[in-house]
Amino acid sequence: MSAPPHEARPTGPGRALPDTQQGMRRRNLARVMHAVSAEGPLSRAAVASHIGLTRAAVSTLVDELIRTGLLEELGPERPGRVGRPGSALAVSGRxxxxxxxxxxxxxxxxxxxxxxxxxxxxxxxxxxxxxxxxxxxxxxxxxxxxxxxxxxxxxxxxxxxxxxxxxxxxxxxxxxxxxxxxxxxxxxxxxxxxxxxxxxxxxxxxxxxxLAELWLGAETPRDFLHVSAEIGIGAALVVDGSLLRGTRGFAGELGHVPVHPDGPDCVCGSRGCLEQYAGEEAVLRAAGLELGEDRVGLLARRAADGDERVRRALREAGTALGVALTGALNLLDPEAVVLGGALAGLAPWLLPSLESELAHRTAGPPCPVSVSRLGPEGxxxxxxxxxxxxxxxxxxxxxxxx
Amino acid sequence: MSAPPHEARPTGPGRALPDTQQGMRRRNLARVMHAVSAEGPLSRAAVASHIGLTRAAVSTLVDELIRTGLLEELGPERPGRVGRPGSALAVSGRxxxxxxxxxxxxxxxxxxxxxxxxxxxxxxxxxxxxxxxxxxxxxxxxxxxxxxxxxxxxxxxxxxxxxxxxxxxxxxxxxxxxxxxxxxxxxxxxxxxxxxxxxxxxxxxxxxxxLAELWLGAETPRDFLHVSAEIGIGAALVVDGSLLRGTRGFAGELGHVPVHPDGPDCVCGSRGCLEQYAGEEAVLRAAGLELGEDRVGLLARRAADGDERVRRALREAGTALGVALTGALNLLDPEAVVLGGALAGLAPWLLPSLESELAHRTAGPPCPVSVSRLGPEGxxxxxxxxxxxxxxxxxxxxxxxx
CATH class of the missing domain: 3.30.420.40 (ATPase, nucleotide binding domain)
Structure with a gap:
């Protein structure tokens, strides 16, 4: 698998290509790829109608994409359709x-x-x-x-x-x-x-x-807050389909939002941060369990078995998450909150107290909270x-x- | 002052124009306007070099902008410059x-x-x-x-x-x-x-x-949190030069970020919101003053006169602002916080406790807090x-x- 040299390092969807004929061609190549990727297999005519360019313009773009191996032709479409049969285009699997x-x-x-x-x-x-x-x-x-x-x-x-x-x-x-x-x-x-x-x-x-939730999630909106945890608690703020990164790239530090400003000291130097109530270590301690491997699995099994101490620890973590999320929702007004990562596996025991906290602290209907299907794979x-x-x-x- | 009919309602800077020749022309017209607005007066040649188009292309665009009355010619540039004198272009004052x-x-x-x-x-x-x-x-x-x-x-x-x-x-x-x-x-x-x-x-x-701070402020960065107050406390989140509005348009409700989750009831239905500690009404109550006209002026005069009760009320409001802002800074990682509106006039008495709270709750250098020069005009x-x-x-x- 030899890696050909790159003209330029691929960058995120936010990249602006120069506003020239050449830039327009590059953007139109991207439109063709996205159309076939989202809706394919498609004929050239269908691509043209999807992206609003002429069939001739699309054919030139498609030929380039086939030549570079990004698109492939599946052969003539099945007969019975109206008009001259076109060859269906698909994104290449090579x-x-x-x-x-x-x-x-x-x-x-x-x-x-x-x-x-x-x-x-x-x-x-x-x-x-x-x-x-x-x-x-x-x-x-x-x-x-x-x-x-x-x-x-x-x-x-x-x-x-x-x-x-x-x-x-x-x-x-x-x-x-x-x-x-x-x-x-x-x-x-x-x-x-x-x-x-x-x-x-x-x-x-x-x-x-x-980002995985945005691209692969089921009916994920374009404005949402994705909350996940491994040891710490992090959030991804997706705004109009783009990640909000912050000036230094440090945005989304939900774990260090103060929940009880006079609470216990946190490693970050502050006091009473969310992690002191809903971080893995805090929850394990409250549940009377040791910090070992497969911590989330252990918590989930004990909670499922009806261990009241574990369930209470998760309930209290859910409440603290609800307080911190109230602040985040007031600031950001996202369309939804998605719990991912380790939190997805613990959702059955976190969600009731979390949602009750949001409901009590929100004027109007509270922001919906869902659980990621991607879980730790995200x-x-x-x-x-x-x-x-x-x-x-x-x-x-x-x-x-x- | 008759208002000619509009082709389309002007919209914000985020609007995407269609990616066609016509769209490209419209975007290039905008580039010319912005170049002259930011750097003018400029000759056609200077505009061309600013925006990276040919002089001929720029001349066509400039002629259109002069014809519609958005740009005007100031006459030949003063002699002594190199090359053929060009006519300087300026944004029209009509x-x-x-x-x-x-x-x-x-x-x-x-x-x-x-x-x-x-x-x-x-x-x-x-x-x-x-x-x-x-x-x-x-x-x-x-x-x-x-x-x-x-x-x-x-x-x-x-x-x-x-x-x-x-x-x-x-x-x-x-x-x-x-x-x-x-x-x-x-x-x-x-x-x-x-x-x-x-x-x-x-x-x-x-x-x-x-937005006023973004466009008119002195050295305002493109990522900042603008906090202002009249009666309530609101924030504007500016991310890469654009306002983050939220799904329903409700983003920036800093006043309802929980500061002490078990604190006093708030009109929003929650408890212990920032407004219960730093809102005008709460501060006036803590200062022993009545809710009348020119409340901010009254607070500022009393604080300047050394009224210890007023100063303490403002100090405590600054601490509460610091707690709520800690959460916001952890979530958003902006480059700066700007205090505007009524808060600008009270900054001398709010800032010390606010900044001390941020310093105590932040790993690394805390986010700088500045005071808007626009104040209530913003x-x-x-x-x-x-x-x-x-x-x-x-x-x-x-x-x-x-």
Whole structure:
């Protein structure tokens, strides 16, 4: 799986292409890709009617996309339709793939997703990363990436980029882990420790989890707050289909919203933060359980078995989440809240007190709270799909073009 | 001052024009207007180099803008420059103007701002609007609008639109006041009660105050939180130069962020909201003062005179603001906080405790807090300038074009 050089590093959907004839052509190539990706297989005529260009203009664009291997022709459409039969176009299942990686506190994972959005290869290693130095962790992650890339190559895929989800704050350079308290990493530039032959994007796991929900969730609106937890509690704010990142890239730190301003001291230097009431450690302590592996599974099993101490701990965590979310909803007015990550598995015991708190604290109908179907898979899938989206958003930005 | 019919209602800077030759031309017209507005007077050649188009292309665009009266030629540039002297272009001080209106709890105000950003006419009426029905208030506002429009007409200006700031929540239709508790208005469609001959935009005063800060403030960054107060406490969230409005248009309700979740009941149905500690009424009560006219002036005078009870009340309000802002900063990670509206006048007594709270609750350097120079003028200026910006953003969208 050789990685052709890139004309430019693929970037997010927000990227503005220059307002020239050439920029217009690139944007129109993206429109064709998105139309076929969302609605395909489609004939050239159907693409033209979807995006409002002439059939001739679309044919030129489609020919370019076929030549570069991003679209493929499925052969003539089945007879019986009106008019001359056209060849149906589909997004290619070969060619560029998005490689997603995840550095979890308890595991490493890598997967490859093709332009159709299908996971085509994956590799996982379980075992704690807590307190390990970055170098050995990233060596292991690199090993997994190479394995997944090799698996993809056998199916005709090549990596259009690597995106890595981390449990910590990531700078706006999209490569430096500024602070990951549960790994005890500070100011680690991942780009020097990961394969350099394809474009790299590093982001917070909550952000990739939120993006996964946006792209893959069932009927997810374009304005929502995605709340997730591994050890800490993070949120992704999606506004009109885009992630709100903040000036330094640190937006979404829901875990450090004050819930009881005179409450217990928090690692962040403040007091009474949400994490002191609803973070994994606080909940395990309140439930009388030890901090070990598969903490969420343990909490869920005990709660399901009717352990009243565990249930009360989760109920109180739900109340604290409700207070912090009341503040967030007043500030942001999203259309929905989605609980993802570890919170998804605990939702049955968190939701009643959380929703009751929101109902009591909201004038008018409270914001609906739903549970992600992606659960703990969100960040890894979001990472891989972010690379795929970048290709769809600017097909001419990738290699082999022109 | 006759108002020519509009091709389309001017809309905000976020509006996407269609990606066609015609759309490209409209966007390039906007680029020319913005270049001359920000850097003018400029020669055609200087405009071309600013926006990266050929001199010939720019000349065509400039001719159109002169013909419609949005740009004017100042005559040949002064000699001594290199090359053939060009005629300097400036934004016209005649033609379209933005009409801003403000419905305050204690006053009504209207002003006209020309495309150069200068206030050319204004009218104010003092007196409480608390508990008055919408009809008489809007009749008075209409009277002020007509007076300002007539004053503008004598100077060659015509209204490109009317934008009105209100102390309450406004729906995404930008015309309905959904809830203005301090006026006791609910679901009032202002468009039926204001002059119908030019485009109308209604928005929350905190939003227009934040936009004024963005457009007119001294060195305001593109990511900031603008906090203001009249009776309630509102915030405008500006993200990458755009206002974050929320799904229903209700974003920025900082006043209802819980500070002490078990605190006193709030009108919103929740308990311990920021307004219960830092709202005007709460501060006046804590200071032992009555709710009358010029409440902020009274607080400021007493605090300046050394009244310890007033100072303590403001100190405690600053602490509560610090707690609520800690939550907002963790969620949004803005570059700065700007205190505007009534809060600007009380800043000397609010800031020390507010900043100390932020410093104690923040890992790393706390977000800088500054005080708006626009003070209570912000919402009115923001409203008028929003119309002016809409013209600059899409000059071809206004009348008389083609």
């Amino acid at each position: 060619g560029p793939a998005g490689i997603g990686g995840e550095i979890g506190v308890d595991h490493l994972a890598v997967c490859a997703v093709d332009l159709r959005g299908e996971v085509r290869a994956r590799a996982v290693r379980h075992g704690t990363n807590r307190g390990r130095a970055p170098e050995p962790v990233l060596r292991e992650l690199t090993g997994l990436v190479r394995r997944v890339v090799a698996d993809g190559e056998r199916e005709g895929l090549w990596p259009a980029g690597l995106a890595v989800a981390v449990p910590g704050l990531v700078g706006r350079d999209a490569r430096t882990v500024v602070r990951a308290p549960n790994l005890d990493w500070h100011d680690v530039d991942l780009s020097t420790l990961l394969p350099g032959e394809f474009p790299l994007t590093v982001d917070n796991e909550a952000n990739f989890g939120g 960040p890894l899938l979001g990472a891989a799909h972010s690379v795929v989206r970048a290709v769809l958003d600017d097909p001419a930005g990738i290699a082999g073009w022109r | 033609g379209p103007a933005g009409i801003g209106g403000e419905i305050g709890v204690d006053h009504l105000a209207v002003c006209a701002v020309d495309l150069r950003g200068e206030v050319r006419a204004r009218a104010v009426r003092h007196g409480t609007n608390r508990g008055r029905a919408p009809e008489p208030v809007l009749r008075e506002l209409t009277g002020l609008v007509r007076r300002v429009v007539a004053d503008g007409e004598r100077e060659g200006l015509w209204p490109a639109g009317l934008a009105v700031a209100v102390p309450g929540l406004v729906g995404r239709d930008a015309r309905t006041v959904v809830r203005a508790p301090n006026l006791d208005w609910h679901d009032v469609d202002l468009s039926t009660l204001l002059p119908g001959e030019f485009p109308l935009t209604v928005d929350n005063e905190a939003n227009f105050g934040g 919402p009115l200026l923001g409203a008028a300038h929003s119309v002016v910006r809409a013209v600059l953003d899409d000059p071809a969208g206004i009348a008389g074009w083609r």
